[in-house]
Amino acid sequence: MEKTITVLPGDGIGPEVTQAAVKVLQAIAHRFNHTFNLQYALIGGAAIDAKENPLPQETIDACSQSDAILLGAVGGPKWDQNPSHLRPEKGLLAIRKHFGLYANIRPVKAIPALLDASPLKKEVAKDVDLVIVRELTGGLYFAEPRKKTNDYALDTLVYTRKEIERIVDTAFQIARSRRGKLASVDKANVLDSSKLWREIVEEKKQGYPDVEVEHMLVDSTAMKLITKPGAFDVIVTENMFGDILSDEASVITGSLGMLPSASTREDGFGLYEPVHGSAPDIAGQNKANPAATILSVAMMLREAFQMETEAAAVEEAVFNVLNDGNLTGDLQVEGKRALSTTEWTAKVLEELD
Amino acid sequence: MEKTITVLPGDGIGPEVTQAAVKVLQAIAHRFNHTFNLQYALIGGAAIDAKENPLPQETIDACSQSDAILLGAVGGPKWDQNPSHLRPEKGLLAIRKHFGLYANIRPVKAIPALLDASPLKKEVAKDVDLVIVRELTGGLYFAEPRKKTNDYALDTLVYTRKEIERIVDTAFQIARSRRGKLASVDKANVLDSSKLWREIVEEKKQGYPDVEVEHMLVDSTAMKLITKPGAFDVIVTENMFGDILSDEASVITGSLGMLPSASTREDGFGLYEPVHGSAPDIAGQNKANPAATILSVAMMLREAFQMETEAAAVEEAVFNVLNDGNLTGDLQVEGKRALSTTEWTAKVLEELD
Ligand SMILES: CC(C)[C@H](C(=O)O)[C@@H](O)C(=O)O
Ligand SMILES: CC(C)[C@H](C(=O)O)[C@@H](O)C(=O)O
Numbered sequence: 193m194e195k196t197i198t199v200l201p202g203d204g205i206g207p208e209v210t211q212a213a214v215k216v217l218q219a220i221a222h223r224f225n226h227t228f229n230l231q232y233a234l235i236g237g238a239a240i241d242a243k244e245n246p247l248p249q250e251t252i253d254a255c256s257q258s259d260a261i262l263l264g265a266v267g268g269p270k271w272d273q274n275p276s277h278l279r280p281e282k283g284l285l286a287i288r289k290h291f292g293l294y295a296n297i298r299p300v301k302a303i304p305a306l307l308d309a310s311p312l313k314k315e316v317a318k319d320v321d322l323v324i325v326r327e328l329t330g331g332l333y334f335a336e337p338r339k340k341t342n343d344y345a346l347d348t349l350v351y352t353r354k355e356i357e358r359i360v361d362t363a364f365q366i367a368r369s370r371r372g373k374l375a376s377v378d379k380a381n382v383l384d385s386s387k388l389w390r391e392i393v394e395e396k397k398q399g400y401p402d403v404e405v406e407h408m409l410v411d412s413t414a415m416k417l418i419t420k421p422g423a424f425d426v427i428v429t430e431n432m433f434g435d436i437l438s439d440e441a442s443v444i445t446g447s448l449g450m451l452p453s454a455s456t457r458e459d460g461f462g463l464y465e466p467v468h469g470s471a472p473d474i475a476g477q478n479k480a481n482p483a484a485t486i487l488s489v490a491m492m493l494r495e496a497f498q499m500e501t502e503a504a505a506v507e508e509a510v511f512n513v514l515n516d517g518n519l520t521g522d523l524q525v526e527g528k529r530a531l532s533t534t535e536w537t538a539k540v541l542e543e544l545d
Numbered sequence: 546m547e548k549t550i551t552v553l554p555g556d557g558i559g560p561e562v563t564q565a566a567v568k569v570l571q572a573i574a575h576r577f578n579h580t581f582n583l584q585y586a587l588i589g590g591a592a593i594d595a596k597e598n599p600l601p602q603e604t605i606d607a608c609s610q611s612d613a614i615l616l617g618a619v620g621g622p623k624w625d626q627n628p629s630h631l632r633p634e635k636g637l638l639a640i641r642k643h644f645g646l647y648a649n650i651r652p653v654k655a656i657p658a659l660l661d662a663s664p665l666k667k668e669v670a671k672d673v674d675l676v677i678v679r680e681l682t683g684g685l686y687f688a689e690p691r692k693k694t695n696d697y698a699l700d701t702l703v704y705t706r707k708e709i710e711r712i713v714d715t716a717f718q719i720a721r722s723r724r725g726k727l728a729s730v731d732k733a734n735v736l737d738s739s740k741l742w743r744e745i746v747e748e749k750k751q752g753y754p755d756v757e758v759e760h761m762l763v764d765s766t767a768m769k770l771i772t773k774p775g776a777f778d779v780i781v782t783e784n785m786f787g788d789i790l791s792d793e794a795s796v797i798t799g800s801l802g803m804l805p806s807a808s809t810r811e812d813g814f815g816l817y818e819p820v821h822g823s824a825p826d827i828a829g830q831n832k833a834n835p836a837a838t839i840l841s842v843a844m845m846l847r848e849a850f851q852m853e854t855e856a857a858a859v860e861e862a863v864f865n866v867l868n869d870g871n872l873t874g875d876l877q878v879e880g881k882r883a884l885s886t887t888e889w890t891a892k893v894l895e896e897l898d
Contacts, residue, residue, distance in 0.1 A: 281734045311669040311772050332702065338737045345741035347702040349685065353695065379785070381634045384691045388698035411792040418771060418796050419664050432732070436789055439764040443771050 194227040195497055198258040200251065203237040203280060204470025205480035206264025212482030212537040213262060213489045216509075219544040220493065220502050231258065235287065236266025236280035236470075246283030252290060260496040261287075261463040264485065265470035280470075288328050293455040293463055294355065295362045296326040297491075298438050302445040305514050309523050310446030312418070319422030320445050323370065325363040326434025328455055330355045331385070333431050351385045351430065356392045358458065363428035364400040373425035374405045377413045377433055389430065410437070417441055442467050449481035449522045452488035454495055462496055464488040474521075478532045481520040483510055486540060509543035547580040548850055551611040553604065556590040556633060557823025558833035559617025565835030565890040566615060566842045569862075572897040573846065573855050584611065588640065589619025589633035589823075599636030605643060613849040614640075614816040617838065618823035633823075641681050646808040646816055647708065648715045649679040650844075651791050655798040658867050662876050663799030665771070672775030673798050676723070678716040679787025681808055683708045684738070686784050704738045704783065709745045711811065716781035717753040726778035727758045730766045730786055742783065763790070770794055795820050802834035802875045805841035807848055815849055817841040827874075831885045834873040836863055839893060862896035 199214060201207040214230060221228045233251040240246050246266075255261050266280040276282065287293075302310075302320040310317040335350035360376070367374040376393040378386035390407055397405045408416070410433045416423065417437065421444050429437060442448050448468050456462030466484030474480060487510060494503035518539050521530035531539070552567060554560040567583060574581045586604040593599050599619075608614050619633040629635065640646075655663075655673040663670040688703035713729070720727040729746040731739035743760055750758045761769070763786045769776065770790065774797050782790060795801050801821050809815030819837030827833060840863060847856035871892050874883035884892070 276734075276740075279734065285735070311665055313664060313666055316664045333735055335699075340737040340741055343706045345704055345738040346688075347736045347738050349700040349702060350697070352697050379788075381629075381632065382638070382686055383700045384693040385698040385700050387629075388693055411788045414767070414789045414793040415796045415801075418793065433789075435732075435764050436767045436786075440767040440771065440793065443768045448768075 193497065193499075194229070195260070196229040196231065196258040197492075198254045198261045199230055199232050200235040200261060200263045201232070201238070202235050202264040202266040202470065203268045204265055204472045204475040206266065206470055208476070208478065208480050208533050209466060209482040209485040210262060210264040212533055213485040215537055215541060216486050216489055216506060216544065219541050220506065223505070223544060224499070224502050235263065235283040237268050237271045239283060240271060240274070240278050240280065244278065246278065246280055247286040247290070255287070255291065260461070260492050262489065262492065263463055263465035265466065265468065267470045268472040268475075285333065287463065288455060289334060291461065291463070292329060292457045294327060294329040294457055295359055296328040296434065296438075296453060296455045297366070298324045298326070298442070298451065298453045298467060300324070300441045300445060300451060303447050303450060303511070303514065306445070306447045306450070306523055308446070310444065312421070312444055316419070317421065317445050322421065322424040322441065323366055323426050324434060324438040324441055325359065325366060325426060325428040326438055327355065327359040327430045329431075331431035349383070349385050351388060353388070353392065356389050357396065360393055360396050360428060363426055364396060364403055367403045367426040368400060371425040372403050374403050375408050375413070375424055375427045376405060377408050377410050377427055377429035377437065379410050379433075380407070381409065385430070413437060414440060417444065438467070447523070449520065450483045450487065452484055452491050454488070454491045456495065460496055462492070464492040464496075478534055479521050479530075480533050481522045482533050482537055483520075486510055505544060509540045512543050513539045546850065546852075547582070548613070549582040549584065549611040550845075551607045551614045552583055552585050553588040553614060553616045554585070554591070555588050555617040555619040555823065556621045557618055557825045557828040559619065559823055561829070561831065561833050561886050562819060562835040562838040563615060563617040565886055566838040568890055568894060569839050569842055569859060569897065572894050573859065576858070576897060577852070577855050588616065588636045590621055590624045592636060593624060593627070593631050593633065597631065599631065599633055600639040600643070608640070608644065613814070613845050615842065615845065616816055616818035618819065618821065620823045621825040621828075638686065640816065641808060642687060644814065644816070645682060645810045647680060647682040647810055648712055649681040649787065649791070649806060649808045650719070651677045651679070651795070651804065651806045651820060653677070653794045653798060653804060656800050656803060656864070656867065659798070659800045659803070659876055661799070663797065665774070665797055669772070670774065670798050675774065675777040675794065676719055676779050677787060677791040677794055678712065678719060678779060678781040679791055680708065680712040680783045681787075682784075684784035702736070702738050704741060706741070706745065709742050710749065713746055713749050713781060716779055717749060717756055720756045720779040721753060724778040725756050727756050728761050728766070728777055728780045729758060730761050730763050730780055730782035730790065732763050732786075733760070734762065738783070766790060767793060770797065791820070800876070802873065803836045803840065805837055805844050807841070807844045809848065813849055815845070817845040817849075831887055832874050832883075833886050834875045835886050835890055836873075839863055858897060862893045865896050866892040
């Protein structure tokens with residue numbers, strides 16, 4: 193098969209981890225006889241520096257002409273004092289909105305070899321295997337009106353039925369393909385938007401009799417993600433709650449550096465990126481853990497290109513390398529040498545050879 | 546001194562834990578020669594059953610004529626299907642708003658004797674000693690317009706300068722009386738209300754040169770509360786973020802059943818209540834842990850009545866009882882007998898004798 197992928201390295205460790213992931217894509221192309229046309233474009237701080245725009249038109253055009261997008265990370269102290277239209281995150285928000293990428297999917301799974309790095313007790317973290325499905329283009333992030341004076345500020349939380357229906361459908365379908373359990377998270381005891389959300393989940397569940405649904409409040413969910421994270425299968429929630437809960441969930445297994453994500457829409461077009469940020473403190477030092485970006489490539493192969501065998505090959509390679517005790521600095525156990533980004537990537541490439 | 550306290554037992558385990566706390570108040574009155582006039586009133590489900598109103602006028606009147614309010618907990622499955630104006634939580638929201646109790650203060654401190662009950666590794670949880678200062682009468686909880694049709698729903702997040710200034714001042718003052726570190730939590734990369742929040746914190750910090758301020762995003766805070774909770778001193782944030790983060794923080798030390806809270810305003814008038822909920826599953830079984838409510842009484846003595854010695858006596862009694870290995874069922878270590886609510890309270894009363 194022939195596919196075109198736009199690579200957006202971004203800022204901080206973004207270039208290093210996308211470079212590692214690109215090598216993995218090339219190895220997959222070679223082994224499975226595909227052609228991946230890679231085109232590079234700018235986003236975030238790198239785009240601000242070059243074009244005074246965190247998401248330049250050229251980048252939008254490149255993405256439009258491709259089958260999937262691979263993103264590294266955006267942001268860094270260099271741009272922290274910029275006015276808000278010249279902030280790296282604006283590039284990320286704008287690309288999500290421009291392409292209507294409303295479904296953010298973040299799987300979090302405990303990796304036995306890494307549980308020592310978890311802040312949770314082993315017996316609490318060990319059974320974690322959940323997916324957070326976050327609505328990504330609605331709610332407080334994008335709704336109008338918004339206003340700020342010196343004395344007063346206002347944001348608006350709006351959801352339409354259609355926006356809720358499609359993300360809830362996505363979540364039900366994912367739950368059905370897994371253990372059949374869906375936790376729908378809202379704040380229906382306070383918010384009108386949550387009341388509509390809960391009603392729609394109740395309606396939709398008729399169409400998925402094989403999925404067991406539970407409504408949970410966002411505050412109790414924030415607790416249960418720590419006390420009993422292993423009890424969750426699929427969690428679906430609106431944009432802001434999803435931002436908070438998915439970051440919370442990302443650290444419970446101690447493997448933030450391992451977590452991939454996809455941001456997609458109905459037709460399957462999507463943006464794939466690691467959950468971690470741009471880590472400016474270690475940028476350019478060949479220290480970053482490229483696993484999350486490499487596993488994002490596996491998600492891309494599976495979800496965007498329906499290449500299940502290829503995706504599984506990437507995942508197997510990553511887990512084999514980890515299980516052999518090869519760890520980058522972020523996961524390092526005392527007394528063992530940390531592998532560099534390129535050394536660790538080379539091990540994965542060997543596995544794929 | 547003579548003080549009038551309105552006791553609102555509420556629902557579920559509320560009556561049992563407030564009864565325990567009232568015994569402690571009486572013991573303090575006896576030992577330190579105070580007079581505490583106790584008046585009881587209805588709130589939540591109990592008030593809905595008796596008066597079809599989660600916060601009846603009689604309750605408001607009783608509270609208005611008192612020096613402090615002691616609340617148990619509200620809510621339970623019995624009222625879960627009620628229309629929203631007849632839900633127990635409405636009583637809680639309404640009493641906060643009616644009395645302008647804008648500052649919700651929740652201290653979370655690791656108790657060495659209880660760390661086994663924490664989902665976090667001992668070395669992560671052991672140094673936790675933080676206070677969450679949550680804005681309680683603004684933001685998405687109360688702002689207009691709000692609207693819900695079958696196709697669309699809207700909530701509004703509004704903050705005025707005055708609302709932000711007073712809660713930020715409260716937090717700076719608390720930080721100054723502790724380790725002098727304040728984390729102000731917002732989502733300034735997305736929300737206009739957070740931008741105003743951040744500006745005001747920047748202005749206010751000029752007046753507290755002894756306090757070190759850090760701005761943090763709500764998503765990274767949700768992570769750091771798990772990975773490095775010991776790094777926090779005081780956290781200040783808006784209403785909804787505070788709801789989520791304070792519940793998250795409440796489970797990290799494994800002692801949810803121990804956590805008190807105060808909801809107060811400028812003149813010091815306030816409502817004191819345990820952080821835990823009404824636990825309908827164990828209600829009426831003499832199993833509930835009354836410690837959080839008893840420690841809320843300690844907060845009341847200290848903050849509302851300036852009775853520092855009395856407050857310290859209550860806290861000492863509670864910790865002595867715990868350190869002697871007396872635990873209620875929620876904290877029970879395998880193989881040891883759990884004390885009942887009344888047995889455990891009796892131990893505290895003995896200490897206070
Ligand atoms: C950078 C920021 C705007 C973004 C968000 O809040 O969505 C990030 O936190 C994320 O979760 O992808
Ligand atoms: C019961 C509910 C409305 C309330 C809130 O969200 O404020 C509760 O969760 C709390 O934190 O006191």
